[in-house]
Amino acid sequence: MQSIDKVPGILEKKEEFLRFTDVSPAVIRRLPRYHRYLGDLLRAGKMRISSKELAAMMGVTASQIRQDLNCFGGFGQQGYGYNIKYLHGKIGELLGTNEGYRAVIIGSGNLGRALAATHTFDRRGVTRVAMFDTNQSIIGTEIYGIPVYHVDSLGAFCIENRIDIAVLTVPKEAAKSVADVLVRAGVKGIWNFANMELKVEDESVVVENIHLGDSLMTLCYEVKNRSAVSADE
Amino acid sequence: MQSIDKVPGILEKKEEFLRFTDVSPAVIRRLPRYHRYLGDLLRAGKMRISSKELAAMMGVTASQIRQDLNCFGGFGQQGYGYNIKYLHGKIGELLGTNEGYRAVIIGSGNLGRALAATHTFDRRGVTRVAMFDTNQSIIGTEIYGIPVYHVDSLGAFCIENRIDIAVLTVPKEAAKSVADVLVRAGVKGIWNFANMELKVEDESVVVENIHLGDSLMTLCYEVKNRSAVSADE
DNA sequence: TAGATTGTTAATCGATTAACAATC
DNA sequence: TAGATTGTTAATCGATTAACAATC
Numbered sequence: 399m400q401s402i403d404k405v406p407g408i409l410e411k412k413e414e415f416l417r418f419t420d421v422s423p424a425v426i427r428r429l430p431r432y433h434r435y436l437g438d439l440l441r442a443g444k445m446r447i448s449s450k451e452l453a454a455m456m457g458v459t460a461s462q463i464r465q466d467l468n469c470f471g472g473f474g475q476q477g478y479g480y481n482i483k484y485l486h487g488k489i490g491e492l493l494g495t496n497e498g499y500r501a502v503i504i505g506s507g508n509l510g511r512a513l514a515a516t517h518t519f520d521r522r523g524v525t526r527v528a529m530f531d532t533n534q535s536i537i538g539t540e541i542y543g544i545p546v547y548h549v550d551s552l553g554a555f556c557i558e559n560r561i562d563i564a565v566l567t568v569p570k571e572a573a574k575s576v577a578d579v580l581v582r583a584g585v586k587g588i589w590n591f592a593n594m595e596l597k598v599e600d601e602s603v604v605v606e607n608i609h610l611g612d613s614l615m616t617l618c619y620e621v622k623n624r625s626a627v628s629a630d631e
Numbered sequence: 632m633q634s635i636d637k638v639p640g641i642l643e644k645k646e647e648f649l650r651f652t653d654v655s656p657a658v659i660r661r662l663p664r665y666h667r668y669l670g671d672l673l674r675a676g677k678m679r680i681s682s683k684e685l686a687a688m689m690g691v692t693a694s695q696i697r698q699d700l701n702c703f704g705g706f707g708q709q710g711y712g713y714n715i716k717y718l719h720g721k722i723g724e725l726l727g728t729n730e731g732y733r734a735v736i737i738g739s740g741n742l743g744r745a746l747a748a749t750h751t752f753d754r755r756g757v758t759r760v761a762m763f764d765t766n767q768s769i770i771g772t773e774i775y776g777i778p779v780y781h782v783d784s785l786g787a788f789c790i791e792n793r794i795d796i797a798v799l800t801v802p803k804e805a806a807k808s809v810a811d812v813l814v815r816a817g818v819k820g821i822w823n824f825a826n827m828e829l830k831v832e833d834e835s836v837v838v839e840n841i842h843l844g845d846s847l848m849t850l851c852y853e854v855k856n857r858s859a860v861s862a863d864e
Numbered sequence: 865t866a867g868a869t870t871g872t873t874a875a876t877c878g879a880t881t882a883a884c885a886a887t888c
Numbered sequence: 889t890a891g892a893t894t895g896t897t898a899a900t901c902g903a904t905t906a907a908c909a910a911t912c
Contacts, residue, residue: 417856424879426852430845448893460893461881468895476894477888494851508748512741518844522851562854587854589847604853606846611751612663613839614822618727618755619659620837621795621820623650657903681869693869694905701871709870710912 418492421469428466429489431456436486448479495523500560504552504576505567506531506541509591513565514542527559549576556583563587570594651725654702661699662722664689669719681712728756733793737785737809738800739764739774742824746798747775760792782809789816796820803827 435456439447449460456463467473467480473488474480490496501524503510510529513519519526529546531537537548547555555561556579564580566573566588573592580588587604590596596605668689672680682693689696700706700713706721707713723729734757736743743762746752752759762779764770770781780788788794789812797813799806799821806825813821820837823829829838 419856422879427845427849429852430842430848433848434842434845450893459881461883462879464894465880465896472895474894475888476886477892479893492852493848494855495848497851497855499851499854508741508745512745515741518847522844522848524847524851563850586857587850589850602857604850604857606850606853608843608846609663609667610841611755612660612667613841614751614757615663615666615726615728615755616660617796617820617822617837617839618730618732618757619662619725620839621732622727622730623652624819624835624837655903683869692905694907695903697870697872698904705871707870708912709910710868712869 418470425466425469428462429493432463432466433486433489433493436482436489439482440486444482446479446481449474451479490523493522497523497562499524499562500527501525501563501565502527502552502556502561503529503544503565503567504531504549504580505529505569506533506536506546507567510565510567511541513567514544524563527561528555530555552576553579553583556580556585561585563589566590566592566596568592651703658699658702661695662726665696665699666719666722666726669715669722672715673719677715679712679714682707684712723756726755730756730795732757732795733760734758734796734798735760735785735789735794736762736777736798736800737764737782737813738762738802739766739769739779740800743798743800744774746800747777757796760794761788763788785809786812786816789813789818794818796822799823799825799829801825 432452435452436447449463453460453463464474467485470488470492473485501519503513503526506514506529510531514526514529526544529541529544530549530552531546532549534548536546539546556564561583562585564585564587566576568576570592573590573594573596577588577590577596577598581598581600581603585603587606588596588598590605590607591610593609593611595607598605665685668685669680682696686693686696697707700718703721703725706718734752736746736759739747739762743764747759747762759777762774762777763782763785764779765782767781769779772779789797794816795818797818797820799809801809803825806823806827806829810821810823810829810831814831814833814836818836820839821829821831823838823840824843826842826844828840831838
């Protein structure tokens with residue numbers, strides 16, 4: 399009798415639902431960069447690449463690339479290297495580009511508008527469904543094609559529209575109370591630009607805090623201590 | 632006869648010019664966060680704090696805080712802890728907030744405008760002197776009090792006005808050629824938002840590449856693999 | 865002084881790199 | 889097949905944590 403995990407159909411199903419909980423954050427934070435480089439290679443019409451070539455392009459070691467990828471499975475082929483299209487697709491899948499995530503932006507100040515205008519979301523398979531603000535003069539209008547609603551309707555809207563991700567560009571005083579609404583409305587991830595470290599009680603909700611100021615300060619430090627090497631690649 | 636490095640005046644002078652070239656990037660990237668927390672404590676009117684207390688607030692170990700700070704000198708006092716005002720000032724100094732750095736913003740699209748509107752720069756002692764664009768309809772105007780000039784005058788302006796830092800918010804196609812102008816004009820640091828990894832030939836010029844898309848993708852990954860812990864603090 | 869907490873060394877842990885057998 | 893390059897184990901390196909003597 400055949401073992402159940404030898405049946406290809408079942409195996410595929412299993413892989414589709416596989417969760418990676420034990421991969422180190424260092425590896426995860428490198429995945430988007432691999433994805434970017436592979437996307438560039440793909441657009442350049444290249445078919446395949448070895449870890450050695452990619453490593454030279456990216457300024458890392460070939461060992462690191464192979465180790466990182468093998469946290470998720472064997473995506474390459476001995477003697478050949480990696481198929482660029484396949485690998486790009488696989489990493490995209492790992493990063494959730496096929497999940498069809500739906501996002502809202504809260505706050506329509508300069509940063510909110512800038513994020514409404516970018517292709518940052520679409521490129522990663524994330525749809526911006528709506529924006530929210532308290533400024534009556536823009537409620538009911540559209541910003542770069544995204545409708546703006548009053549923040550009072552945020553909770554109900556997120557539930558109704560099964561929103562996965564919220565982008566917070568509100569003043570830091572408002573951040574916590576808005577976040578509480580979002581968590582109660584079942585949002586799973588918060589991308590926080592509110593210049594404070596947001597903590598939410600529900601541990602299943604992921605928060606990614608952005609501190610551009612920290613980045614600027616690091617740059618200033620490097621300029622002051624003028625090192626001979628570039629600060630970040 | 633007294634040894635030269637026992638003379639306090641000389642010692643101070645030396646320290647003022649001290650450069651830290653051997654401190655690990657991991658430590659450096661934590662400094663702005665310490666600075667933020669100490670700033671909050673300072674504004675809250677607190678006088679002193681122990682590594683243990685601060686560690687609890689920040690979600691790190693007390694050991695790490697003491698190790699990190701001791702890369703730069705003994706800022707605390709046994710049995711007492713750290714004087715918040717003094718430590719905040721010292722870390723600020725390390726990060727270059729007293730250097731009076733002067734910056735320009737290149738590109739006055741949504742992101743450029745958002746950066747023109749923030750207090751991110753002033754808070755860190757960086758002055759925004761001018762913005763540059765190619766759009767004739769805004770050249771000669773001011774954006775949030777910052778004058779806008781044509782990009783053709785960028786190089787000469789940076790030399791004349793001794794610009795230290797340039798903020799790049801131009802389309803990625805333009806980034807490299809603008810960067811070349813900046814490097815030739817003696818700019819020491821480039822804060823790059825152009826969605827590509829900028830590399831400059833002059834190794835003394837520091838580049839800090841910002842990839843917001845990478846951050847969004849990391850968030851999506853965490854949402855997909857819904858971990859029980861927050862992605863970033 | 866006694867208690868507290870730093871500065872610093874030593875131990876542990878994790879991440880990166882090197883090496884090589886497996887294999888395409 | 890021979891050559892190339894992966895997947896993976898073992899060795900190295902660096903960063904974090906623990907411990908404690910110094911000292912305020």
